[in-house]
Amino acid sequence: MRLSLTLAAVSLAASIALPLGGASAKEWKEVRIASEGAYPPFNFVDSSNTLQGFEIDLAHALCEKIKVTCTIVAQDWDGMIPALLANKYDVIMASMSITDERKKTVDFTDKYYQTPASIAVPKDSKLTNVDPASYKGLTVGAQSSTIHSNYAEEVLAKQGASIKLYPTQDEANLDLSSGRLDAIVADKVVLVEWLKKDGKDCCKLVGDIDVVKYKNFFGEGVGGAVRKEDADLKAMFNKAIAEVRKDGTYEKIEKKYFDFTVY
Known part of the structure; x- marks a missing residue:
């Protein structure tokens, strides 16, 4: 089954709406999955303007299990x-963490990965730890509307850090x-990948944030977001996630992008 879709076709795919009144499991013939395309290695756009990455490959595998056409x-x-x-x-498959706040609006599948949150700083920084008190008077960046920006705004800002989103x-x-920031907060895997390439000469990690202590910000892992009324679709994806975990498909995809487990 050919499942990849270039960005040029996004507007067409996005214009297709579900039948009025919702759908039961047997009526799901097409499933549309959204990703960001700007969060490597989980999702990114390649030189041919096509979405790629761990989540994209996983989405393809899940759709094969579910036996529906996916865009x-x-x-x-x-x-x-x-x-x-x-x-x-x-469905959203875009490294969206399962949090209580988001659950008020959407539902989630079971998690399909969970990685630490970390802080990166310039190589000449005197910062040596992730203690929030150490960031007083510093400017910290994060991607907006993420668990990392929530942590920065609620924890670091209260310790006197200036937050830029x-x-x-x-x-x-x-x-x-x-040199316009003193630090950034992000997913550790994303930061490590960046530091291997574009950030290798400028920056370094100072450590991982205690995601257990700050679970209210970092949630229960990453899952697929679905509308609350689509419980049948959620069940289909949960079954498929369990199957790819069991039959080795998940591990095969994981090894393509990482030399460690992200689950």
């Missing part, structure tokens, strides 16, 4: 949940490398 579309992060609720697509993680990374 994968790109959506800016800030509009993810509103567009889901507006029926522009059916960005539409994408790449923009936050760029400002750190350009």
Whole structure:
């Protein structure tokens, strides 16, 4: 089954709406999955303008298990949940953490990965730890509307840090490398991948945030977001997630992008 979709086709795919009155499990013939395309290695756009990454490969595998036709579309992060609720697509697979706050608006599948949150700083920084008190008077960046920005605004800001938010993680990374930030908060895997490439000469990790202590910010892992009324679709994806975990498909995809487990 051919499942990839270039960004040029996004507007067409997004215009297809579900039948009025919802759908039962047997009526799901097409499932539209949205991802951001700006959060490597989990989701990104390649040189041919096609969505790629761990989540994209996983989405393809889940659709094969579910045996439905899937299209994968790109959506800016800030509009993810509103567009889901507006029926522009059916599932979000964009490194969206399962949090109590988001559960008020949407439902989630079982988690399909969970990684630490970390802080990166310039190589010449005197920062040596992630203790919130150490960031007093400093400017810290994060991608807006994320668990990392929530932590920065609620924890670091209360300790006297100035918080600057960005539409994408790449923009936050760029400002750190350009000396316009003292630190950034993000997913550890995303930061490590950036530090291996574009950030290797400028920046370093200072440590991981205690996600157990701050569970109210960092949630229960990453899952697929669905509309609350689509319980049948959630059940289909949960079954598929369990199957790819059991039969080795998940591990095969994981090894393509990581040399450690992200589950």
